[in-house]
Amino acid sequence: MTISRDAVVDWIKAFADVIAVNKDYLTELDAAIGDADHGANMHRGFQAVLTKLPTVADKDIGTLFKTVGMTLVSTVGGAAGPLYGTFFIQLGSATTGKLELTMADWQAALEAGVNGVVMRGKANPGDKTMVDALIPALGAFKAASASNAALPAALRDAAQAAEQGMLATTPWVARKGRASYLGERSAGHQDPGATSSHLLLKAAADTWADNSGNVG
């Protein structure tokens, strides 16, 4: 079972749609503990990605991911731009030259992407950031993979772990980013970055696990 190049494009497009639908929700979450621009910034970035995608649709998956990453870096701004940009650039480095991804390929790419975000943002688990959704998701995917689960099940496990990680951020006090200036006042709010990261992995599961036309 593999993920085709077309399926990768479908995932990016699906996530752009999810961001468009959740733009105001993400911005509301950010207004509570940040600077009220996460939804708008992500939306601007992924709309730019949508216009860029056709120019690389016939390239390898690595080039596709790198193009997404560089586009985000130059259009999102704030902290999310370099963080999501790095995530996709690292996915691209891990998938250079590939026209389809095996389960092991996706695991290696996801690991590279998550590590890239951790290195760029220097956040630890529990700091109330996107890392709190991404690290559990990677762990769940690896665990599923190690127990010989099929790709759709592993993708579902990863998305669920991301959701639990996202929900867990609510009572925490932020220790990174603008929310950290609020100290105790940041508790009681779900982290917007962890929320968009959950949406990203949920879109992967929804696109690749449920649409058998994309995964062959």
Add this chain to the structure above:
Amino acid sequence: MKKLINKPEDVVAEELQGIAQAHPDLVRVSMDGPFYIVRADAPVQGKVGVISGGGSGHEPMHGGFVGVGMLDAACPGAVFTSPTPDQMLEATKAVNGGAGVLHIVKNYTGDVLNFEMAADLARAEGITVEAVVIDDDVAVKDSLYTAGRRGVGATVLAEKITGAAAEQRRPLAEVAEICRQVNANGRSMGMALTSCTVPHAGKPTFELGENEMEIGIGIHGEPGRTRMPLKTAAEITELLATPILDDLPFKSGDEVLAFVNGMGGTPLIELYVVYNELAKICKGRGIKIARNLIGPYITSLEMAGCSITLLKLNDEFTRLWDAPVKTAGLRWGL
């Protein structure tokens, strides 16, 4: 919202066009690709290029400090939003005169991450880049549990002093070290009397009652240490100066540069009232104000309020501060 704008989404681009029209002798404004403002004669061969950047809305910082003796380039982001690495990369290439480039970065997560990516990209193209992060705001607890102190007033002083060192053709390592030393010896704290309105948000960033003020405010309207009933200028100056003086600490016999900054909506008459109080406090502690700067230089749109920055001077800082500068925002000796 009452503002002198056309459309909120055009404010930054139209401001840059205005700067280009007003100061062609000082700067060029690049708007074909990623936006940046660069010194008219860039790149200056053999000179370290000094770049800064950040969200717009703090004018004259940073674009108004581009010119001889200060910044070689500035990268303006959207209002209160970090610029992106492609802007910083293009600006870095535009000012690279072969002696390397210094990035002066205010300590906000977005600014730091975007400048780090830009430095990686520039190094990949063979340009030597160093970065110094400015974090002088004593209102924020500097601990493992926050993103650290914010970069505020000391940024203006660091850009002037560092730019003067670069103008003397000193090598990159030395220029960067001077910048780090300015940051290490500068401390700031601000306060707000009113909120500010980001054009695309259309409503005030925070609410402040008619008789309230926020002590320790950030330059984007971030909450400060405390909200309290309005006090006199003497009491407010004391509230700002004491944490600054205690933090470094400044001691009797020190010479300082005292910078009383307007947040954008406060007139000079009030800033001089604050300066008068600050001078009394410094005198009382045996601290000599050897240089000063008074006016709106690092602003927060139309916010009313002020910040105080004290920089402990040494002979080198004083000489570099006095060196000629010719920018839209600061100009002397040329």
